[in-house]
Amino acid sequence: MTEILQYWPQVAAAYLVYLVAVLSPGPATMAIASASLGQGRRHGLTIAAGIFCGSMTWAIAASLGLAAILSQYAQALVLMRILGGLYLLYLAWRAFRSAASKIDPLGVTKATASLKRTFLMGYAIHLTNPKAIFAWLAIISLGLPAGATPSAVAIVVCGCLVTGFIVFMGYALLFSTPGALRIYRAARRYIDGTLAVLFTFAGVKLLTFR
Numbered sequence: 001m002t003e004i005l006q007y008w009p010q011v012a013a014a015y016l017v018y019l020v021a022v023l024s025p026g027p028a029t030m031a032i033a034s035a036s037l038g039q040g041r042r043h044g045l046t047i048a049a050g051i052f053c054g055s056m057t058w059a060i061a062a063s064l065g066l067a068a069i070l071s072q073y074a075q076a077l078v079l080m081r082i083l084g085g086l087y088l089l090y091l092a093w094r095a096f097r098s099a100a101s102k103i104d105p106l107g108v109t110k111a112t113a114s115l116k117r118t119f120l121m122g123y124a125i126h127l128t129n130p131k132a133i134f135a136w137l138a139i140i141s142l143g144l145p146a147g148a149t150p151s152a153v154a155i156v157v158c159g160c161l162v163t164g165f166i167v168f169m170g171y172a173l174l175f176s177t178p179g180a181l182r183i184y185r186a187a188r189r190y191i192d193g194t195l196a197v198l199f200t201f202a203g204v205k206l207l208t209f210r
């Protein structure tokens with residue numbers, strides 16, 4: 001409690017930055033929506049768990065100072081950015097293929113898709129996005145002044161991670177409700193077409209990110 005009171009202005013600022021970042025629409029939100037609508041709640045929650053683990057990886061790296069070290073190596077960040085951008089373009093191609101098909105993929109996909117593959121997909125989306133590194137660096141910089149104790153680090157990181165877990169899982173539950181699924185079935189090709197465009201935009205933006 002003493003740590004929270006001592007660093008409360010910085011902690012509150014870090015929480016606010018993370019809340020804005022995690023609620024902002026992006027590749028993670030689109031991936032959760034796509035999996036939840038197209039493959040059902042289990043896959044939606046699974047990909048959300050993968051995205052959360054990717055966020056937790058960068059949170060731990062940032063709190064240990066590894067992300068700051070990584071940011072000094074431009075080649076590593078360029079490679080990650082390229083891999084992330086290409087992966088988003090792959091997701092765009094899958095969404096476009098689904099939009100072009102007249103067959104409803106819901107039943108077939110649920111029966112054949114691997115939960116492990118879905119989890120790794122979510123993890124890869126967040127792990128290969130350089131913006132996630134800089135977001136956590138900003139959070140750590142805002143929330144942890146020089147000389148902050150390990151317990152202060154835990155307060156900032158754990159609070160943000162709890163928020164992220166709630167938001168990611170909430171998106172998965174929201175997009176897998178019966179109402180959302182009915183809307184998806186009625187307008188599947190339009191929704192998948194929109195997702196294809198958004199994934200393409202995100203992929204191109206990541207590939208050209210500086």
